[in-house]
Amino acid sequence: MFGYVRPRRDLLEQSAFESYHAAYCGLCRALGKQYGFRARFLVNYDMTFLYLLRSSAAPACGVEPCRCPAKLCGRKPCALDTEGYAPVCACTVILGYEKIRDNLRDEGFFKGLPYRLLRLLYRRAYRKAVALLPDFAALCAGQLSALHDLEAASSPSIDAVSDAFARIVAGCVDDVSDPGLRRPMEQILYHTGRFLYLADALDDLKDDCRKDAYNPLRYRFSVEEGSLSREDLDYLSQLTDSSVNLAGAALELLPIMAYRSILENIVYYGFPAVFYAVKTGRFQAKESLWKKRNDQSDHTGETI
Amino acid sequence: MKDPYEVLGVSRTASDNEIKTAYRELVKKYHPDNYANNPLADLASEKMKEVNEAYDAITRSRGSNGSPYQGGGSQSNQYNYGYSYGYGSANTGSSYAQVRAYINANQLDAAESLLNTAPNRDGEWYYLKGTIAYRRGWLDEARQHYQTACAMVPSNYEYQNALRTVQGGYTPYRQTNYQRSDMDDACNICQALMCLNCLCGGGGCR
Numbered sequence: 146m147f148g149y150v151r152p153r154r155d156l157l158e159q160s161a162f163e164s165y166h167a168a169y170c171g172l173c174r175a176l177g178k179q180y181g182f183r184a185r186f187l188v189n190y191d192m193t194f195l196y197l198l199r200s201s202a203a204p205a206c207g208v209e210p211c212r213c214p215a216k217l218c219g220r221k222p223c224a225l226d227t228e229g230y231a232p233v234c235a236c237t238v239i240l241g242y243e244k245i246r247d248n249l250r251d252e253g254f255f256k257g258l259p260y261r262l263l264r265l266l267y268r269r270a271y272r273k274a275v276a277l278l279p280d281f282a283a284l285c286a287g288q289l290s291a292l293h294d295l296e297a298a299s300s301p302s303i304d305a306v307s308d309a310f311a312r313i314v315a316g317c318v319d320d321v322s323d324p325g326l327r328r329p330m331e332q333i334l335y336h337t338g339r340f341l342y343l344a345d346a347l348d349d350l351k352d353d354c355r356k357d358a359y360n361p362l363r364y365r366f367s368v369e370e371g372s373l374s375r376e377d378l379d380y381l382s383q384l385t386d387s388s389v390n391l392a393g394a395a396l397e398l399l400p401i402m403a404y405r406s407i408l409e410n411i412v413y414y415g416f417p418a419v420f421y422a423v424k425t426g427r428f429q430a431k432e433s434l435w436k437k438r439n440d441q442s443d444h445t446g447e448t449i
Numbered sequence: 450m451k452d453p454y455e456v457l458g459v460s461r462t463a464s465d466n467e468i469k470t471a472y473r474e475l476v477k478k479y480h481p482d483n484y485a486n487n488p489l490a491d492l493a494s495e496k497m498k499e500v501n502e503a504y505d506a507i508t509r510s511r512g513s514n515g516s517p518y519q520g521g522g523s524q525s526n527q528y529n530y531g532y533s534y535g536y537g538s539a540n541t542g543s544s545y546a547q548v549r550a551y552i553n554a555n556q557l558d559a560a561e562s563l564l565n566t567a568p569n570r571d572g573e574w575y576y577l578k579g580t581i582a583y584r585r586g587w588l589d590e591a592r593q594h595y596q597t598a599c600a601m602v603p604s605n606y607e608y609q610n611a612l613r614t615v616q617g618g619y620t621p622y623r624q625t626n627y628q629r630s631d632m633d634d635a636c637n638i639c640q641a642l643m644c645l646n647c648l649c650g651g652g653g654c655r
Binding site: 302303304305308311325328329332335336339365382383384385386387388389390391394395397398 | 478479483484487488489492493496582585586587588589590592614615616617
């Protein structure tokens, strides 16, 4: 469920895009420094958004060129913010490890073997992250267990299932002490989590229908041939629009000193564009933001 | 107290007009309508108070009386009042008033427990149930309750407004500028052009 929280590159100024890139590379570097090389593979756009949100109330940190394992020649600019990245790295490792455990639970013995290996590889990093954020790890375990119970009961409530996931995402800022910052951040992340769950459910709908697997949309709406009707799709779009509105209203209350244009781009442009791409079957989670595109004038969201 | 110029986001050398414009923008941003039923309404109210105080402080220090919303410098009261509208007024039952008070204080479990003991399920009951769900972020459930409330009392503006908000139709301050990536508008234009084409004789328009 990673990769849905991303900016619309065509609507982001070059300097803001470079800051975003530096924050992403900085997260990758911090993961490597704090949890070992293999933790670098857990870096993703969603956790970059978490870092940008958490660090928005302070002036932007410095950037310096760093070595990148994916780029053998030359260096990449990385944001240097060891203190700011620490809780984000811990959340990234905990969520990544839970994702591995989740996949392992869903697969049979033979298909689950690669996940067993991954679980073993990331166990040490996970324990270190849990030592830093024990409450968040407990929250994750509790909410994922609640989510599994709801899925096992084939819950038709898209609110209940997305709530279980959204609470995990909102829990990423539980350690922020100032309520004037924490409450808006929690609301943004809660609705980000809701958005992620619903977008992922819609993206997986065809596959889940084919495999006869649980998908809340199958029980909430009438699904024909793996697709929702036009009316139901509009209804779902309106629900995600409301989430974007609530996240946007919360964003306006944050005393943002850094990364404003990126955060606004992600919430106001990125979310609707990603949902549109998912709705029309054009979303590709693995498509990189870093590739240079020839068509920079595409404003339809098809580039997402 | 914070530097009033910093609160309004203007420099000390800004003209009166620039200050007035910045003030109006912030008033628009933190307006109660943007935070109706929002769990963060109290934070928005605080921001609005801060903005009003900063504007008052600047106009006082400059010796001007240019407050655009005041009748004697009382615009703060005017806007702060807006955050409590709808709640605590026009209630028929005292238990509903208590439920609204709990909702205002973000005590949603207490509000729901009390609401569930109400003997009748009228429009107000469904509206309050929807508001509790909305504040929790349960937007699907909120929408269904608001729809029932509107169907039971179609003339109630408060219920209609709440339903519009949860339908995603109401956009907060910043979003007035954002472009939807949806192609519905383009489809509507195409549809309009096709109709026009038919009216002009199916492509034979000369």
